[in-house]
Amino acid sequence: MQTKTISTAKFPELYYRLSGTGNVIILLHGFPLNGTIWDDVVTKLSLNYTVIVPDLPGAGQSSFHGTELSIEDMAESVKAILVNEGIKNAVVAGHSMGGYAAIAFTDLYPEMVAGLGMIHSTATADTEEKKEQRRKSIALFEKGGKDTFIKQMIPTLFAEQNREKFKEEINSLTEQALLTESKSMVAFYNAMINRPDRTNTLKTATMPILWIIGGNDGIIPPKNLIQQTSLANVNFVHTHEGCGHMSMMEVPEDLADNIKSFADYCFNKAAH
Numbered sequence: 001m002q003t004k005t006i007s008t009a010k011f012p013e014l015y016y017r018l019s020g021t022g023n024v025i026i027l028l029h030g031f032p033l034n035g036t037i038w039d040d041v042v043t044k045l046s047l048n049y050t051v052i053v054p055d056l057p058g059a060g061q062s063s064f065h066g067t068e069l070s071i072e073d074m075a076e077s078v079k080a081i082l083v084n085e086g087i088k089n090a091v092v093a094g095h096s097m098g099g100y101a102a103i104a105f106t107d108l109y110p111e112m113v114a115g116l117g118m119i120h121s122t123a124t125a126d127t128e129e130k131k132e133q134r135r136k137s138i139a140l141f142e143k144g145g146k147d148t149f150i151k152q153m154i155p156t157l158f159a160e161q162n163r164e165k166f167k168e169e170i171n172s173l174t175e176q177a178l179l180t181e182s183k184s185m186v187a188f189y190n191a192m193i194n195r196p197d198r199t200n201t202l203k204t205a206t207m208p209i210l211w212i213i214g215g216n217d218g219i220i221p222p223k224n225l226i227q228q229t230s231l232a233n234v235n236f237v238h239t240h241e242g243c244g245h246m247s248m249m250e251v252p253e254d255l256a257d258n259i260k261s262f263a264d265y266c267f268n269k270a271a272h
């Protein structure tokens with residue numbers, strides 16, 4: 001694995017990992033995590049593909065100027081990395097908040113997307129209720145409550161029945177998430193509040209869409225996704241029963257297989 005850091009006007013540091021050779025898959029992490037969540041999946045996918053894993057701006061080892069960030073800014077960070085690598089198109093897959101960035105990228109640069117992966121993610125905007133919940137959390141982050149929030153939140157990313165089994169992973173994710181600045185936590189939540197509904201992107205998509213659903217995902221439950229998974233022309237849908245919001249850790253082998261078959265299809269189709 002190589003690691004690189006580039007700099008743009010908006011992002012003083014954009015850190016990413018690059019492994020393998022061949023056609024490109026880029027994997028975007030969710031909130032409040034960083035690219036290391038994909039480690040197990042990358043080990044497998046990089047046998048057949050070039051796999052790029054950024055830390056999104058404000059997460060892990062990447063940063064942004066100022067205090068505000070949008071989901072479109074995250075998409076621009078992906079563009080900057082692909083341009084830096086001279087990559088014309090890729091399978092772009094995102095986990096949860098990373099999926100919001102992946103679909104925004106698809107909206108902005110459809111010609112660069114060989115396939116879009118929505119991993120425990122949704123094309124819909126936040127409901128008013130969700131926005132209100134996020135605003136309360138933002139008030140908490142601003143009052144120094146970030147750490148309490150993170151310690152409560154991370155275990156809920158895993159299916160309840162998996163929390164004991166993944167105790168070490170939960171502790172490690174918590175430790176890493178605690179390093180996220182309050183400024184980033186606020187910016188991520190505002191970015192998610194402000195993101196538009198992108199179901200139309202699915203309806204008009206010219207590329208195949210991959211859906212990964214956790215049967216026991218408490219953050220983005222299956223019932224919120226069923227309708228979306230038939231909006232595009234070509235959909236690959238995998239529901240993992242007994243899995244929460246973290247298939248890349250709860251069922252990494254299965255997820256790597258799902259992404260590999262999807263990428264095989266997307267790049268084969270592009271070649272014909």
Ligand code: MLT
Nearest residue numbers: 030031095096097098219
């Ligand atoms: C994530 O996992 O990225 C976030 O929890 C998604 C969200 O809050 O909508």
